[in-house]
Amino acid sequence: MSPPSGKKTERTPSDADGYRRIWDAVAAIPYGCVLNYGAVARLAGLPGRARMVGQALGRAPKKMQLPWHRVVNAQGRISFPAGSSKGKTQRRLLEAEGVVFEDGRIDMVRFSPERAIDRMLWGPGEEKEP
DNA sequence: GGGCTGACCTACT
């Protein structure tokens, strides 16, 4: 069977639609939470395409007001070179949301959306075990 | 048409 023209395979979500999913996933990140590129790609329905997330964010229009600062790499570090404008801006925005940097790194587990409820109940800073 | 780059990830050594 011939695939209908205009419609592509599942691997190619189609041009802007692919970025659209990524933008939507990033916009769905709760306040004060951080996710890595792989997680965003997975939430967007594009497993393994972490790189495309970066490009999508870079090509995202500013009018979108996308919380791009809530996306960091798997090491819990800002993907921008230390000292760069973007890097400082991202760190400032994250700290403004309550994200704590430990030795220039973020605890991806502590600030994951799953733990967001814990921080909302128990508050940040103190990590307690019930 | 081909080849390199990139806001990366995972796994193994």
Add this chain to the structure above:
DNA sequence: CAGTAGGCCAGCC
């Protein structure tokens, strides 16, 4: 902990 290797896909020259 650091370094290497493989993967994955869109844009640009």
